[in-house]
Amino acid sequence: MLIHEQSRPGRRATAQAPLETADHGDLPQALRRKQRAALPEVSELQAVRHYTRLSQQNFSIDTHFYPLGSCTMKYNPRACNSLASLPGFLARHPAAPESHSQGIMACLHELQDMLKSVTGMHAVSLAPAAGAQGELAGVMMIRAYHDARGDHERREMLVPDAAHGTNPASAIMAGFKVREVPTGSNGDVDIAALRDAVGPQTAGIMLTNPSTVGVFDRSIQAIAKSVHEAGGLLYYDGANLNAILGKVRPGDMGFDVIHMNLHKTFSTPHGGGGPGAGPVGVSKRLEPYLPIPLVTQGDDERYHWLDEDDRPESIGRMTAFGGNMGILLRAYIYARMLGAEGMRRVSEFATLNANYLQARLRDAGFQLAYPERRASHEFIITLKKEAKAFDVNTMDFAKRLLDYGYHAPTTYFPLLVPECLLIEPTETEPKEALDGFVESMNKIRAEAENDPETVKQAPHSLPLRRLDDVRAARQLDVAWKPAEGTA
Amino acid sequence: MLIHEQSRPGRRATAQAPLETADHGDLPQALRRKQRAALPEVSELQAVRHYTRLSQQNFSIDTHFYPLGSCTMKYNPRACNSLASLPGFLARHPAAPESHSQGIMACLHELQDMLKSVTGMHAVSLAPAAGAQGELAGVMMIRAYHDARGDHERREMLVPDAAHGTNPASAIMAGFKVREVPTGSNGDVDIAALRDAVGPQTAGIMLTNPSTVGVFDRSIQAIAKSVHEAGGLLYYDGANLNAILGKVRPGDMGFDVIHMNLHKTFSTPHGGGGPGAGPVGVSKRLEPYLPIPLVTQGDDERYHWLDEDDRPESIGRMTAFGGNMGILLRAYIYARMLGAEGMRRVSEFATLNANYLQARLRDAGFQLAYPERRASHEFIITLKKEAKAFDVNTMDFAKRLLDYGYHAPTTYFPLLVPECLLIEPTETEPKEALDGFVESMNKIRAEAENDPETVKQAPHSLPLRRLDDVRAARQLDVAWKPAEGTA
Amino acid sequence: MPFIPHTDEDITGMLDVIGVDSIDALFDEIPKELRAKELAGVPSGLSEMEVTQLLQARARIDGEPTCFIGAGAYDHHIPAAVWQITTRGEFYSAYTPYQAEASQGTLQVLYEFQSMMTALTGLDVSNASLYDGASALAEAVLMAVRANRKVKTTRVLMPRSVHPFYRRTVRSIVQHQGIDLVEVDFDTETGQTTLAHCETAGDEPFAALVVPQPNVFGVLEDVNALTDWAQSRDALVIGVVNPVALALLSPPGDWGQNGADIACGEGQPLGMPLASGGPYLGFLCCQQAFIRQLPGRIAGKTEDVDGKVGYTLTLQAREQHIRRSKATSNICTNQGLLVTAATVHMAILGAEGLERVAAACLANTDRLAQQLCEVPGVEPIFEAPAFHERALRLPAPTEDVLAALAEQDILGGFDLGREYPELGCALLVCATERRTDAEIAAYREALASTLAIAEAA
Amino acid sequence: MPFIPHTDEDITGMLDVIGVDSIDALFDEIPKELRAKELAGVPSGLSEMEVTQLLQARARIDGEPTCFIGAGAYDHHIPAAVWQITTRGEFYSAYTPYQAEASQGTLQVLYEFQSMMTALTGLDVSNASLYDGASALAEAVLMAVRANRKVKTTRVLMPRSVHPFYRRTVRSIVQHQGIDLVEVDFDTETGQTTLAHCETAGDEPFAALVVPQPNVFGVLEDVNALTDWAQSRDALVIGVVNPVALALLSPPGDWGQNGADIACGEGQPLGMPLASGGPYLGFLCCQQAFIRQLPGRIAGKTEDVDGKVGYTLTLQAREQHIRRSKATSNICTNQGLLVTAATVHMAILGAEGLERVAAACLANTDRLAQQLCEVPGVEPIFEAPAFHERALRLPAPTEDVLAALAEQDILGGFDLGREYPELGCALLVCATERRTDAEIAAYREALASTLAIAEAA
Known part of the structure; x- marks a missing residue:
């Protein structure tokens, strides 16, 4: 039964709203709502009972083995939730001044550093709100790089046929054409086909390694060489980062850009389909294009935001307030509990x-x-x-x-x-x-x-x-x- | 399957204990444990999954209508839980000085006052840890009262046959003999039988009103008169206080002592069978015997504890640290949201x-x-x-x-x-x-x-x-x- | 090993089954020269206790300032039940409901959320959420250009009274789709986007007009006139709305003669903590006709083989995992957990509760603005009716005033002048239902003394 | 109406069915003159938001002092999972599992708790908890007197090294049962209860000897000698133990030749926050022979009609709701919610985790005592080995020193001198695994400067 079907007109058993309705007589009639919205009218108990029972109809990591390939459904440590929910973190307004933000900025800055280290990239932005947005930011940076060099013909993005659907969709959002590269029968990219595909039109290639067929592409160095020699860049889809965390680093494989899905590798909640967080890491030549805001530490040891003014070549802002901070905090806490050895x-x-x-x-x-x-x-x-x-x-x-x-x-x-x-x-x-x-x-x-x-x-x-x-x-x-x- | 049956020797996937075992070589061998206790060895995920799934096998107010007579299974507002769990409340040590306790003492003092008002009693102690302990404290105060007057022959406690089992059991714990009083066919106490029963041996009577048969005893005034005239005191079992909250007050009915079950009337969690909290209220003549500690407010507006030294005639301490503070806080929060009208x-x-x-x-x-x-x-x-x-x-x-x-x-x-x-x-x-x-x-x-x-x-x-x-x-x-x- | 359950016996047994000697051997397909040496930037692991102490200290050092900033994120009371339910493991640790039968909890929540959002916006359909309000507006713009069958153009009129962060986000996301975002100015007396300002965009057709209600200044736009004007020119109307304000304000579906075509906005006021800016949720609703252009996940009602009602993700053919490069958007996740919070929040408050919250915010902000304007030199910038924000002009540089207030643990508002230099020393203030009379009075006093010092200096 | 769902239509319809005109009429059997007028001491209701603001302010004003007090309540780290699971509605809002089939969650938790407590104490059976450690000791005393078939006496030897609050609680609860509590002194050099002290209780038989391990001073008693001595005199032995200490210390079931007969104690260190003293949980375990004298609820394993394993409350014939005035105790509830927390806590930590916690507390308290004793005039009072508390002698009145430390937000310990005047200016300190080196150093420094000022004065 829907919560709406439990509604009764005039029911309102709540202490949650102000006890009286304040005067709002000055609102112009023409701009006012004529009829109350048909939201459910239920008691607090009814709402609690309804959603508690609904929750029991879900499978979840906390109740079931959930071997959903490519989604990395691992345990979400409960400490990450409770610590990210400390009142000081929850109450902070996104536009609070730096004077009242040093605590969270310290966490974000350290997270940037840890993600750089673990991916082997030169710089990281935490701004993208999810993996797909990280992908978009990533391919936009590739485009910005070529455009800045006047290399306007590079409009083709190579994508293996085994890739996630987000890869081609993101490439299209960034204004690229997509060209599929076949997977060989052994699961690795068909390197011959790839060599045929690259050329002066090649902006780059979007790869997951290990790939979505579940194997590590052994010819990654050859791929990197081939694409780089053709003038393209390598994009790393971090969906499978969990497979190589701390063992192999995308930066060392030759990738120029990476996005990470923190709800996969860094065990932030999957939440029934989100929220995610999709930080991006880049090699040095792409650093100017990172999405803002970024956190930097000054000589005075204090943390500062870098925004549009500081990074004029940035691809810009991906959400209104710069990212899913509560998720970034959870990932930070998890990373600190793991440490390098973990x-x-x-x-x-x-x-x-x-x-x-x-x-x-x-x-x-x-x-x-x-x-x-x-x-x-x-x-x-x-x-x-x-x-x-x-x-x-x-x-x-x-x-x-x-x-x-x-x-x-x-x-x-x-x-x-x-x-x-x-x-x-x-x-x-x-x-x-x-x-x-x-x-x-x-x-x-x-x-x-x-x-x-x-x-x-x-x-x-x-x-x-x-x-x-x-x-x-x-x-x-x-x-x-x-x-x-x-x- | 028991958590023990999921245990594997040496499994330990936890970040929850110190990462290393500190030296404890000085402990004398003869006093040391020889073999580790057979506690389950499971991962954090296994524990979370196990207890999450177990919880789903419970009926509860949050999931089901639960019309368990005499138990008052009503909605437990979620705000009471989250506010009583504010870090400042959770972290306070029971032996913390008054200088660092004014916040919670203010809540407790106000709760004492509200409970006095709603029961019509002269003074209240929040010390008893549950209803049954409140009962014990109540009958012990009756005994202390008679004993202080040298009235040592009053060793009989009247209890209606419909009473909760805790009533006779508590009376026995306080050293009384129990005499049953029959219930009339209309549900009220058989007043004639009561009149036959009272006498110089009567310490008092333990009553619930409305009674456990679900009706309000209309002859309560006659009962009170009869028992008081015989020199006995009236004890009110607060199990059914929810039925008369704010409508009739035990003090006005002539009761000398009352205990309250906060997990019933004041909607603190039932918790699978506890914890409860069983404050007691008394008329003026019983005040010296209240269990300690109590909270008082000085002329300086600051709150102070009253303990053994301040209340030498007190029946004493019911638990080591003076009561279930977390439960009292929840009741306080609930009472403040209700207010008198609520x-x-x-x-x-x-x-x-x-x-x-x-x-x-x-x-x-x-x-x-x-x-x-x-x-x-x-x-x-x-x-x-x-x-x-x-x-x-x-x-x-x-x-x-x-x-x-x-x-x-x-x-x-x-x-x-x-x-x-x-x-x-x-x-x-x-x-x-x-x-x-x-x-x-x-x-x-x-x-x-x-x-x-x-x-x-x-x-x-x-x-x-x-x-x-x-x-x-x-x-x-x-x-x-x-x-x-x-x- | 934190979070890893393997015993030595498990490891040996598992390696035996695989037929290798060591875990390291499982990485033998990875070229040796690529293997990472050490993670220099990652410190050693901490216990949960240690990380707790660290985070408690971090959360503490930023103090507990009183917040008078709005500007797109609002400090509302959130019923305690909301997050106690939302963080139940079955919601918190479930994923996208790909297996509908094992995900009815999440799916029904999505359907109920969609139902509530259509009720609030007065539109026919809603998706199951997007990242945030700003990125939702970007998707709305792309959607409107795709959906408008009457005029084939990529011009979209974007008033400057739309939150500047939203405009920047839209620009970032749509920049490579050939969309032409045409800025429309506002009336500096009223703070409103007038038809006259819209007309300056010229006679060329445009695919859509964006209409913020309230706009970034808190000012109420004449949404009826703007809607009718745009639709008379064959453009679609995209409302950008605050969901709490909608408890009092005319919903986009009622705007003008025919209603707005699309509405989007930020769901944060529906039960999400400020949390430094996220995670929040974007919502996106539209008229029935445009449902196949709607990006993001959608839950739909259906039946099982016994005819029992159930819910499932539907219209997946629009999405990237099916349609790949031809999808309506690259978006994959929604904001499921936040949708759950918003749904519980709305269920508990109901329409009347939301209305009371909205009215209290309005009244508090009125009182705040009135009191601040009693301070010499402080005055309102705009005349038009407003919702729960007010733009004020200060007699001293906003940045300095805000810094001085911050030292007294008052976050005094949003510096409008940075974004709208033409407004001079301009400050945007907000007082939600959580701000007390005492806090408002303290702000007034702090502002008065700050400005007195500034003047004296 | 907060928490009440009735609409006007509901009310009218319901009154119709009942056949009365008003709700007030439902109270017509109550004598008019008894009806309450107004509740003068109860203020008007607050919204959840208002009460949140009030409670946040109250929680804040008591500061965040660093706690070096133990004395029966210990500041341990509690894994985040413990209370997130425990406060799930299905545990939090369920009642006593009277309908076993609808309460398997709670019942299995009780059974697992009992299993864990028997493992920790080394005894055969455990009940499903009592109110707290002190009242559990009172029940243990009553139980021992009932259970001892060899000697019929109500004398119970109670060492003064048992926590004074425990001794007072026992006295309150058993005072009308004719129990003769005989105090036994301790050795002022070692802090231990020696056989010689026990012997001073005389030759008359006694039903039981209470043995605290560690005792209130943190000192370890020679439990083996005490147990053998008491049992050789046909008395039962009641151990009062700290469950975290049991991770390192010999369990009561192993004491002496035959093991203690009964063990009880405070479960707070197993996952309960300090919370000003409660709710905690008392535990009570015993040898199999005494199970029918064990008060409180007990969950037992059984089967359903299909032979599937399940759990139910058992041996209810001991309890007050069946046996009324002949029950083993008047106790009705257990501490179900705290049992849940303790069970999850122990499951997550396991024996090794608890051992690490215990060892860390021991090491931290050693370090604390060592550092404080570097302050001139501060010295240890006792010589014997101890667990995680230390009694120190101060060169100034304890009360004054504690007050001065409190002003620096350090809760320096428990004033032992108030309870044991023969010890002079005595302070009991404790440093759990949560106290850091920096906090310990800060305490040392604060103590040094406080004492320096005291001396100078």
Whole structure:
């Protein structure tokens, strides 16, 4: 039941608003609202009960193993939440003067430094509000760089076919044309095709390494050389940074720009789909273009903002107030708890868990997409065989996993592998969770063989059975409306 | 699965302890622990996941209508929790000097004053840690009073047969003998029997009014007169204070002592069975005996503690540090949000809800225990008729209610009404919750008639079906133990 | 090992199954010369206790100043229940609801949020949020250019009375889409964007007019006239609105004859702490006709195979993960956690509660402006009716005055003069419902003494 | 109406069903003359915002002093997860698990808590908590007198080295049960309760000996000798223990030849904030033989009709709601919410984590005592090994020194001299794992200058 359906006209059991309505008689009639908005009218208890019960209908890291490939669903330390919520941090206005901002600016400055160190980049801006905005900032800086050199013909951005959809979409937002580069059968970029693709029109290439097919591209140095020699720049999509944290640095691989998804690698809350934070790091030649604001430390040891005036070549401001500070704080706290040694452990154990799970599934007879490769922090299995044999597809497997108490891995991505599951266990899951997942996959395959309808009609144990996506799109209903004449 | 069963030797994924073990080599060997305690060894994620999922197996006010008679399960405002958890309050050591305690002492002093006002008593102590401890303190003060007067023969405490079990148990703890007084068929105390019972041996009487049978004892003035004339004192069990808050005051009814259950009337968290807080209020003649500490305000407007030295006749200290301050703060915050007008509304709407629910159930054909009486904030129905006709008892009804998403009312209490449900909806529930409850009761009765096994085997929709209490008591297992030779 | 559960036995057993000797061997496909040596800029790990002590100290040193700054972020009371519910693990640690059956909590919250935003804005549909108000305006501009079928142009009229940070953000984001942002000036007497100012943009067609309500000065624009004027010229109207103000003000759907086409804004006043500027949430609503041009996630109602009502992400064909380079936007995430907070916030306050908050802000800011203008040399800059901000002219440089006030732990407002030099020493002040009479009086006193000293100097 | 959901329509409809005209009519059985007029001492209601401002101000005025007081309540680090989980509505707003099937969350937590407490104390069984450590000791005394079948006496030996607040609480609670509490002195050189002191209680039998470990001075008692001595005289042994100390110290179940019979103590160090003294939790454990004399709630394992494992309250026949005047105690509630916190706390820290905390407290207090004793005139009072408290002798009145330190926002310790005049100017200090080297150094410096001034005066 919707909260709106629990509403009764005139109900208001709240202590949360001022006890009386102040006079606002001076507001011109023509600009006033004629009728109250049809917001729900419920008591505080009703609201608390409704949303508490709703929350229980979610799978989440705090309740379930959630091996959603490419999303790095690892434990979000509770300390990050409580410390970022200290009253002093919550109450600070974004336009507060530097005199009243030294505490948070110290955190931000140290975070910039840590991110520089761990990515091997020259400078970092924390401004982008999410990964996709970080991507946009990144490709905009590439464009700004070429434009500043008068190199206006470089309008083509190379993107591997396995890339996240945000990559081409961001490139388009920055005014580039997108050219796809194929992935070889071994999972690495097809280097020959790449060499054919580069040229004077090449602005750069957007890469994830390890890639979205779950392997580390061994020819990264050759790729970098090829693109750089053609005059292009290398963009690093930080989606998979968790796989190499502290082990390999994008800057050392030759990348010129990187964005990071703090809600992945730095374990800030996923929150049902956000907020994210997408800091960008750059090599020295791109530093002037970083989005503002930035934090710098003066000779007096005090922190200062750098804004439009200080950075006239900046690509500018990505949000009104310069970024998702509360998320940056959480990432900072997490990074401080990890330390250098902890960061390295992240990638080591994420990789151990992925390779173990890959080996167990392979041994159980599931087909790996890249059987001869090491898994990075994630890997792909393809259910092509099962789909053919039992007429049960990947989505059916995914839905049936829910019945067994596991969130499904990412399905049907990357697009180039048919009937695929992209599986990322992350470093915070114990071995028992991985073993339980394998056991469930085995059971589901047995069911697919012996009782396919059970799998095809899954889930069975959740509050709802399988939902009709087609109906949702055809009979669009995206907002509750009051019955005619009531609101 | 127990958290212990998820433990693996050597697992420790925590940032919560010091990163190294400090030297403690000076501890004498003979006094040292030989083997580590068999506490679970799990990661932070495992602990968070385990207890988050466990929590979801509870009914609670935040998730369900919970009409548990005599327990006043009303909404616990979330502001009380967050404000009582402000760092300044949480960090204060109980032995901190008054110079660093004025903030909380101001709250406690005002709470004492508000409780005095709302109960009509002369003085209040916040010291008792729970209702039962408040009862003990109350009867101990009665004893101290008689003893101070040299009236050592008054060793008998009158207790109605409908009283909470804590009443006779507390009286025994204070060294009294207990004499039961019967309840008349109209729900009021049998006044003739009371008159027979009082005498020079009478220390006092422990009463709840409205009583546990859900009615206001109309002869309270006669009772008070009778007991007082016999030289006894009147003790008010505050369990049902919610029913009369701001409408009638125990002090005005003639009571000499009262305890209050703040987790009932003042909506502090029930917490799965505690903590409570059980302040006591007294008439002037009992003031010297109040448990310490108390808060007083000096001429300098500053607050001071009164302890053993200031109150030499006090019955003493009930806990090491003088009470459940965090709970008292929550009650204070709630009381300030209610204000005088809000307190009166509490009893008005608690009574409205109870009488409405009583009328609806009566109209639906359920038998009221006291059909001619107004309900207070609670009332009793007896399922004697249904039990006989369908061989389905009150506990079966209670368990089946769980399937319908309602916590069961109190069953089989008070003891004097057979097959009874004591139903207390509280003022914070909307009419729809009450209507839904009636509908479910009707359905269950129909099931009892047509399909009694469904009711007798309920619940069906919860994670577990009906639990075997007898087995729990016969094959006692009250703690997990490591397998031999492992811990 | 903080956050990592592996025992030595686990590690050995797992390596055995994989068939390697060490964890390091799992990185053997990475060229040796690329392997990182050490992370010089990253200190050693701290325990939770140590990091707690550090952060408590950091949070403390910035003091607890009294805030009279608004300018796009507002210090409202947030009911305690809002974040206690929002930070429940099941909301906090869930991801995008790709598996609808396992995410009904989040999905229903999104649907309810969309419903509430359409109720507040008076428009038909809402998305499930964007990053913030400024980036939402950028998306609204792009959307309007795509959606306007009547005129094919990339010109968009952007009044200067729109918050300068918003205008800059829009410029950053749309700069490579060939959008021509045409600035429209405001009347320096009233602070309003008049039709006359709009007309100066010339006769060429334009795709959309942006209409802020209230505008950055707190001043109320004549939204009805602006809407009708723009629509009469075949342009779309994009309202930029404050959701709390909408409890009192005419919603974009009611503007002019036909209502605005698109509305966007900053959701922060709906239950988000100031938190130095984020995370907040941008909202974006529109008329039904434009739904397929709406960027961002959208939750829709549907049924399961038994006909039970449920919710799912819908119209995903617009999005980047399906449509890639042809998507309506590159945006991937929404601000799910903030949407949850906003939804609980609105449910608890209801329309009447929001109205009371809005009225209290209005009254407090009126009182603040009145009292500050009693200080010699301080005067209101604009005449037109306003919501909960006021632009004041000072007799001394704003920057100096603000610095002097800050030393007394008063954040006196937003320095308007930096952005609008033509206004001289201009200060934008705001007093939400949280500001008490005593705080307002203290501000007045501090301002008076500060200016007296300035004059004496 | 805060917290009350009734609309006017609801009220009218409900009164109709009841058949009365007004809510007031529902109180018609109450004699008119008893009806309350007004609540003079209760001010008008405040909004949540107003009460927030009030409480924030109240919480602020008491400052943020550095705490070196222990004396029964300890300033430990509490993992952030502990209270975020504990305050989840399903734990926070549930009641006593009377309906076991609808309360498995709470019941399993109680069972796990009991399991953890038996592991820490080395005893067979634990109840599900009592109010606090002091009242738990009172219940332990009553229980021991009931449970001792070998000697029928109500004499209980109570060392003066037991916390004075505990001894007073015991006296308050048991005073009318005819219990004879016999005080036993301590050795003023070592701070220990020796057998010789015990012997002074005379040859008459006694039901139990109370053994604190560590005792109120932080000093470690020779628990093995005391246990064997008491049991050789047919008395039971009641250990009063600190649960964090038990991570390093021999558990009561291991004391002497046969182990203590009963152990109790204060659970506050297991995840409860100082919070001015409560709510905390008392724990009470015992050997299997005494389980039926154990007061308070107990959760037990059982099965449902399908054989699935579940938990339920058990042995309720001991309790007041069944047994009424013959119950083992009048206690009704336990401290469920605090049990939840303690259980999560122990699960997160584990035995090794607790051990590290204990060792850090020990080391910090050692360092603190050492540094303070470098101040002229300050010296340790006792020689025996100690846990995380130290008794120091000062060259000036403790009360004055503490007041002077408090002015510098240092809470210097607990004034022992008030309770033990024979110790002179005595101060009990404690430094938990949270106290930093800098804080300890600052204390030393403040103490030195305070004493220098005192001497000069």
